[in-house]
Amino acid sequence: MSSNPTPGLARFNAAADRTARAALREACASEAWGSRLLARRPYPSADALFAASDAAMAELTAADLAEAMAGHPPIGRPTPGDATSSREQRGMSAAGDDLKAEMLELNLAYQEKFGHVFLICATGRTGEQLRDAARNRLDNTPEQEREIVRTELGKINRIRLGRLVEDAADPADAAEGARP
Numbered sequence: 001m002s003s004n005p006t007p008g009l010a011r012f013n014a015a016a017d018r019t020a021r022a023a024l025r026e027a028c029a030s031e032a033w034g035s036r037l038l039a040r041r042p043y044p045s046a047d048a049l050f051a052a053s054d055a056a057m058a059e060l061t062a063a064d065l066a067e068a069m070a071g072h073p074p075i076g077r078p079t080p081g082d083a084t085s086s087r088e089q090r091g092m093s094a095a096g097d098d099l100k101a102e103m104l105e106l107n108l109a110y111q112e113k114f115g116h117v118f119l120i121c122a123t124g125r126t127g128e129q130l131r132d133a134a135r136n137r138l139d140n141t142p143e144q145e146r147e148i149v150r151t152e153l154g155k156i157n158r159i160r161l162g163r164l165v166e167d168a169a170d171p172a173d174a175a176e177g178a179r180p
Helices: 007-014 017-028 031-039 045-061 063-068 081-090 097-115 125-135 142-166 171-175
Strands: none
Touching: 007 045, 007 142, 017 031, 017 142, 031 045, 031 063, 045 142, 063 142, 081 142, 097 125
16 A cells, blocks of 8 residues: 555545544444544654554454454355455355365354364455365464464554545545445
């Protein structure tokens, strides 16, 4: 991402707190993360916003992470009508029925072991890569998995924030899912 201010970043910086909070909630469901980012506005650049996001992510408690994960649908089952989850999980859309069924089983096994959705930055990954990651991560301890989830969530947040600050649309429109 560029460190130059963009129209989207300028709009985000100038938006009313309620509007900016709604846009941040679309990026990450953690209230603590969003509050930390709001408190540091205005941002001189996208890079400054990303750095603030990374810092806020590092400070999230286990409960904050759980709140953030609750905003993500399982891999292979994007939320109907949600362009963001469909776009991010595009790698599963071309998967065959066998791979989709295997991913469902892996999602269920993961959720049973760890108590939350299998969270991974799916953008740019194939269905096979997502399946392999789920298989491999089932061997992790809960502590290992919590830190992997924190890292993956940070990647997702950066991608979503990048869309927000590069978007020339009003943050209120982005918060309502109007982004392409």
